[in-house]
Amino acid sequence: MSFLQKVYSEALIGHRHDVWDVHTNGGRWWVITNPTNLYSQEQFPNMDLAVTFHMGLCLRIPRTQQQSRSDKRVIPFGDVFKRLAEATDALRQAQNGADYQATGMRAREVLLAFIRVTQDITEWTTEP
Numbered sequence: 018m019s020f021l022q023k024v025y026s027e028a029l030i031g032h033r034h035d036v037w038d039v040h041t042n043g044g045r046w047w048v049i050t051n052p053t054n055l056y057s058q059e060q061f062p063n064m065d066l067a068v069t070f071h072m073g074l075c076l077r078i079p080r081t082q083q084q085s086r087s088d089k090r091v092i093p094f095g096d097v098f099k100r101l102a103e104a105t106d107a108l109r110q111a112q113n114g115a116d117y118q119a120t121g122m123r124a125r126e127v128l129l130a131f132i133r134v135t136q137d138i139t140e141w142t143t144e145p
Contacts, residue, residue: 025064029072036064051075093134100127 020040027034037048045058047067054071061067104123111117 025068027068029075032075034068034071034075036068038064093138094131097127097130097134100130 018039018041020038022038023035024038025036032051035050037050039046039048039055047056047058047061047064048054049056049068049071052075054074056067056070061070100123104120104127107116107120107123111120
């Protein structure tokens with residue numbers, strides 16, 4: 018390593034990211050932290066381009082297994098959200114008492130589906 022300089026720092030997505038300009042006998046690199054990764058300045062001649070690419074990776078790659086596991090717990094709610102959107106559309110289009118009553122029944126079904134999914138994905142323990 019022949020040169021090392023911190024050139025930028027920014028807090029994004031709840032984490033601080035530092036950008037370093039690093040020169041070695043193998044080339045020049047952008048080193049961006051949290052998580053640390055390096056990008057060739059030949060491929061990323063502009064620091065902003067490297068930071069933007071790095072942020073995209075941070076959004077796509079979970080930081081921990083816990084986050085990955087919790088992300089998967091959202092998947093079962095897809096049908097619930099679809100039903101909720103349908104009930105919302107029906108409410109917007111309701112014109113008389115029968116329409117509102119039918120929308121109320123749809124909302125009830127959405128609530129019951131939400132409860133079922135929540136019970137299925139909740140990790141129950143014997144500890145209080």
